[in-house]
Amino acid sequence: MRLVAVSRDVGSHLLKHPNEFVTTALRGLSATRVPIARLNLRVRQCQEALSPPIPSNLPDVAERRALQLLVVDDDATQRSLITVAAKHAGHEVTVAPSVAEAIEKLRSARFDCVTLDLVLEDGDGIDVLREMADAKFAGSVIVISGMDGKRRSAARSFARSVGIELQSLPKPLDLAALRISLANLGKTAMGLPAIHTWGGVATDAIVERHRA
Numbered sequence: 001m002r003l004v005a006v007s008r009d010v011g012s013h014l015l016k017h018p019n020e021f022v023t024t025a026l027r028g029l030s031a032t033r034v035p036i037a038r039l040n041l042r043v044r045q046c047q048e049a050l051s052p053p054i055p056s057n058l059p060d061v062a063e064r065r066a067l068q069l070l071v072v073d074d075d076a077t078q079r080s081l082i083t084v085a086a087k088h089a090g091h092e093v094t095v096a097p098s099v100a101e102a103i104e105k106l107r108s109a110r111f112d113c114v115t116l117d118l119v120l121e122d123g124d125g126i127d128v129l130r131e132m133a134d135a136k137f138a139g140s141v142i143v144i145s146g147m148d149g150k151r152r153s154a155a156r157s158f159a160r161s162v163g164i165e166l167q168s169l170p171k172p173l174d175l176a177a178l179r180i181s182l183a184n185l186g187k188t189a190m191g192l193p194a195i196h197t198w199g200g201v202a203t204d205a206i207v208e209r210h211r212a
Helices: 002-016 018-031 036-050 076-088 099-108 125-134 149-161 175-189 204-209
Strands: 068-072 092-096 113-116 140-145 165-170
Touching (some): 068 076, 076 092, 076 175, 099 113, 099 125, 113 125, 113 175, 125 140, 125 149, 140 149, 149 165
Parallel strands (some): 068 092, 068 113, 113 140
């Protein structure tokens, strides 16, 4: 319970003071005696979320449209990491920590993309997909989940059966892969070809690794 409380506090602080987040995360997580491997992972994710894009051969921002993004995840730290990374890339972000709130947001606003955790405190990510199908959602979905590949594949199959385009990224989240996915969705929305590069480095291998 203490770790959950610390994660929520850290997530809230990240949104208000992103430049101080790594220090705050270290202090808060160290106090809970979190295993060093997990602590290092959190710090790396924070640094990736806050790091500026490296000059690259990605198209100019004018050739990529800002997305309206809904982030559905009951983990405050994950929501914050995704939010900061997406906003840093120029996208607009709305957050929902539960199935009920996600459904409410989907009924009241239009989104180009939804990042979706499959296991939420009040239900299953599939419930959100059903609501999206009923609402004739025309955007894209990126499942970001710690569930195994079989569960993510089942979500993808369901999404396809109701006409929803779905990608899948595992946890711990690779923020480079998320940035690539969002950049490509922004280009696709403008009718431009997607380019699997980030920071001047070809990333087809990263993208393919997360298709499963």
